[in-house]
Amino acid sequence: MLAIKDKKNEAGNSMRNVELFKSENHRFILLNESDPGEEDGIRSNQYLIMHHGNGVLLDPGGFGVMPHVLAEMLRYLEPPQIKAILLSHQDPDIVGGLSTWLEITNAPVYISRIWLRFLPHYGLKDTARFVGVPDQGMDCEPAPGFHLKIVPAHFLHSEGHINVYDPVSRILFTGDIGAATMPNDDQTPFVDNFAAHLPNVEGFHRRYMGSNKAIQCWLKTIENLEIDAIAPQHGPIYRGKAVRDFLDWFGALQCGIDLLGPNGAFADSTPAK
Ligand SMILES: [Fe+2]
Numbered sequence: 001m002l003a004i005k006d007k008k009n010e011a012g013n014s015m016r017n018v019e020l021f022k023s024e025n026h027r028f029i030l031l032n033e034s035d036p037g038e039e040d041g042i043r044s045n046q047y048l049i050m051h052h053g054n055g056v057l058l059d060p061g062g063f064g065v066m067p068h069v070l071a072e073m074l075r076y077l078e079p080p081q082i083k084a085i086l087l088s089h090q091d092p093d094i095v096g097g098l099s100t101w102l103e104i105t106n107a108p109v110y111i112s113r114i115w116l117r118f119l120p121h122y123g124l125k126d127t128a129r130f131v132g133v134p135d136q137g138m139d140c141e142p143a144p145g146f147h148l149k150i151v152p153a154h155f156l157h158s159e160g161h162i163n164v165y166d167p168v169s170r171i172l173f174t175g176d177i178g179a180a181t182m183p184n185d186d187q188t189p190f191v192d193n194f195a196a197h198l199p200n201v202e203g204f205h206r207r208y209m210g211s212n213k214a215i216q217c218w219l220k221t222i223e224n225l226e227i228d229a230i231a232p233q234h235g236p237i238y239r240g241k242a243v244r245d246f247l248d249w250f251g252a253l254q255c256g257i258d259l260l261g262p263n264g265a266f267a268d269s270t271p272a273k
């Protein structure tokens with residue numbers, strides 16, 4: 001059932017506490033979108049999936065946003081109810097606040113296996129709670145009956161990038177895929193018209209995404225998932241027709257290595273044939 005709602009927080013002017021899906025026993029919530037000043041000018045999204053009182057955090061964010069994320073999370077559950085933390089990739093705006101989350105929860109932390117050896121450089125000395133996600137992805141059952149699918153999305157942009165598919169809400173969390181840099185005064189939580197949204201995503205995807213081959217591999221990987229919404233780590237959530245329109249545009253995109261030439265030059269993007 002599609003239950004993507006236009007709910008803003010009480011203030012009505014920011015992307016906090018936006019319930020993307022709600023049924024009796026299951027919710028998918030955009031907890032917080034950081035303010036520009038909190039994350040070096042790039043706003044980022046932190047998500048909570050809840051199932052029968054258990055929770056999973058997706059990309060809980062950098063050091064500066066941690067108190068805001070916690071405050072929003074406490075509307076729904078207590079830290080011991082968090083049963084897993086999933087990190088789409090290794091960037092500091094995802095991992096930077098993790099040491100505090102490790103202190104206040106007992107949750108295992110899932111990240112691509114190729115980033116495990118780098119995590120101690122974030123000051124995370126005890127890596128016993130980290131689970132290295134294999135290259136092919138994996139099924140994840142953070143609590144009995146709470147099923148999530150960890151989907152590989154290598155080189156989009158990170159060499160070890162994972163997505164998380166929630167089969168109940170049919171929302172695909174895509175990390176930096178679909179990420180947008182929005183004007184500061186634009187707090188719209190959803191993309192309904194992809195053509196109008198394109199200027200917010202085009203430059204980032206052209207430069208940061210690995211290559212069209214990586215995109216084709218990912219599209220093949222997700223082709224059998226029923227996706228009602230795409231929830232990225234930055235910017236608004238794609239729903240309705242915007243989901244298909246984004247995937248079609250992305251599938252034709254030349255990017256990254258496709259465009260790279262000598263002396264650090266990047267060619268203009270042209271649609272892939
Ligand atoms: Fe990233």
Ligand SMILES: [Fe+2]
Binds near residue numbers: 175176179233234
């Ligand atoms: Fe990101």
